Amino acid sequence: MDIKVLGTGCANCRNTVALIEEVAKARGIAFKLEKVEEMRDIMAYGVMRTPGVVIDGKVVHAGGVPARDKVEQWLVPA
DSSP states (O other), X not given: OEEEEESSSOHHHHHHHHHXXXXXXXXXXXXXXXXXXXXXXXXXXXXXXXXXXXXXXXXEEESSOOOHHHHHHHTOOO
């Protein structure tokens, strides 16, 4: 699973990264996590509010720290 967190490194971005790592590890999901911090790269995804989350190329969230139950739904093994 390829996960990108889009954000400039603010507290919400760091909390989103930590939450995703925690949920993925708890579920035993193999994942690659990348932080995208350049505004032009973030805007290329059409995300105007950070943090944004992209999973396997699809934007699944933008703006604020996502709820834990949302993250758990995203990380259901296919």
